[in-house]
Amino acid sequence: MKKKTIALLLASAMAAALFAGCGGKKDGNIGKETASAKEETSASGETDDDGIVCYVGHGFWGGSLDPVKGAYAYGYDFTNNALLRVAPDSSYTGDLAESWEVAPDARTYTFHLKNGIKFQDGSDFSAEDVVFTYETVMERQGDNEDVDLTKLAQVEAPDEKTVVFTLKEPYSPFLDATAQLGIVPSDSYDSAAFDEKPVGTGPWKVVQYDAEQQLIVEANEEYFDGAPKIQRVTFVDMDNEAAFSNAQSGQLDIVMVQPNYASEEIKGMHIEELETMDVRNISLPCRPRQMMRDSKGNDVEVGNDVTSDVHVRRALSIGIDRERIIENAFNGVGRPAYGFTKNLEWGNAPEGQDGQADEAKEILEKAGWSDGDGDGVREKDGVKCEFEVYTPSDEQDRYNLAAAVAEEAKGLGISIIVKQTSWDEIYKTSNTGGVVWGFGQYNPIVVSQLFNSDGILKGDFDNKPAYENKKADALIGEAIGAAEYEEAVSKWKEVQSVYAEEYPYLFIVNIEHCYFVSDRLDISVDTQIPHPHGHGIPIICNMKDWSLK
């Protein structure tokens, strides 16, 4: 019997080696719809249906499709439109709203809506629907973690085409919420039904949705901004590797891949590396090791005796070679980053120069870090120049990145120990060690989350280095309280120059999203907006402009 068990185990081990290969087939045949859709598309371009099949990342169709519960809060249209949307230059522009103005008290936002827009069910879109949507989300804010309306006091519709929002206090990032929250029809909204089949004004109608399996959408011929050119799009959910194999066998028109796959070749497809605003950085605790009390009243250990020295942080930032890190970790896909990217209106990365290993070493020497015992790692007053950097175990890319940074740091005499662990563990260790984070959103409030001292020891992501700078805090307050969006933008930019000299985060790379795209498909790269954080999914931002050749 024992022998049998062992044999079974061995067999399963060998089967595991073949898993990636057959996983594709297994995952690919979910439901008849997918299978038939695939047959149609794989028939060498001659399709009766004019449809495509896409893989844009694993697990992103897992939850509800209802905008009220946070679906598609990315700043672009899909099934529903929001009041505003994000333009390719990442500024806000009217979507359902024609124009908007903010009163000088910075608390009253008035939106004038476009005329003649209809929902997919034929009913008219009016101010009443906007009021309904916002009030529903306010009532059930707990269901929606993507659109934050806690600063909103009330929303009213003085007439059919006007909506007035009143905030509890001045809060300039509110504008971003109006670009994220898709509007649902007040008459036919049904919380349960909208989980699977939301009705909106958007360019796409949901035909079928099977959570974590597939989503099929059809063009809305009546779309007010021009009907999509492609009739039908099927999104399938599978593993990255399985998707890649499926693409190789010609079953997908778009497949998202990790940067390490970007140098592969697939017949009939070409690679697209699309611009994002998503940056990867490593938080570096700014305080010496100490006990602090968190917002719940617990004493927690905070800080790190190595990274608390600004010279170490500065030396790292100028001493490493970001191009080489990107080459090593990401196969050369991505751009060096020194802060939030310039493709954001408010992004203000300092003009950085790195690869200055000699200057970095000089800074370290002057600050008293020198290698006395010849083991290649500097020390100062008996403290070894060594710290840990944690990466989540479900993201291999971040581990690769941290490992590549560690290799660069080694050359400077700084030892970085890279560890992989679960997110639960990371939330704890991030107080005392470095963590590889990813940030990318249109909403400038992220600057406050990362650098405002009132966030210290509050949330899981907020200000992990426990950085405190009175000037930055004040500027953040001014940016949030600004009435004019332009004024807020300039304040946000100023905040970033203030903290730039202190390097609480080591910015490394502005990633690019990689996709293999079928040669018969044009994804209109010009109208793509810079992708927010969201792995592969943001490629659909301009899906209505895509066309088949």
Next chain:
Amino acid sequence: MDRKTARFNTRTRVMVYIVLAFVYLAGVLLWGLLMDPEAYAVDYRVKFLPPGAGHLFGTDFMGRDMLFRCVKGLSTSIVIGVIASAVSSVIALAAGVAAAVVGGKLDSFVNWCVDLCMGMPHLVLLVLISFMLGRGMKGVMFGVALTHWPELTRIVRAEVLQIRAQPYVQAAYRLGKTRMQVAREHILPHVLPVYLIGVILLFPHAIMHEASITFLGFGLSAEEPAIGVILSESMKHIATGKWWLALFPGILLLAAIMLFDVIGENLKRLLNPGSGHE
């Protein structure tokens, strides 16, 4: 009979197997333990080299030499296997002998524990324990050590029950020997062969389970060279044709496990009075 005229009798052949297996396993273990971590250090200049003269097993996505990583990983697995088997076997021996000799409530209790542990899928139990202890080396070690005793306990208990019913054991009791004395002098020596084989056959289980939970992401973490980590990483690259990342570690693991099995099976034949003299 044919067997007697064969050039080597079973006993010799078995001894050769055992020596070979032992040399392989001890060799991997020592090589891994004494290895300089620089041997499998990151070197981005040699990413994804197929197997060749410089790197017998090729290199991975960070340019680490796969041969050295595999050997290091396997030796970690063997260490875990040895420790887990040792702990499991001590638990099994103590529980099995105590249950059978003392009997009564203790026997029911031990049986109950065995049923409890065996009633749950082994891998699930392992994952639970490992996860609870925060994964990593500690989690795997406790997980593997604490879940491999029930089967052996059953075997030991059955064996002891059988021996205890023998007339000479009963005679020893009548002669006034205490339970402990009987257990030590008359029962243990007879249980030993079964027990030893059980222990050796535990190794492959322990190693496989270490590799399995690490493969699933509940064991050793990615920065440690472990066979499970190597195999799960290789899954990411197999679709692009990097076959060597999965093949060689797989073979090494397979060889280690089969050799333990060979040792166990052959020892059984040697120690079993029925086949020991063939």
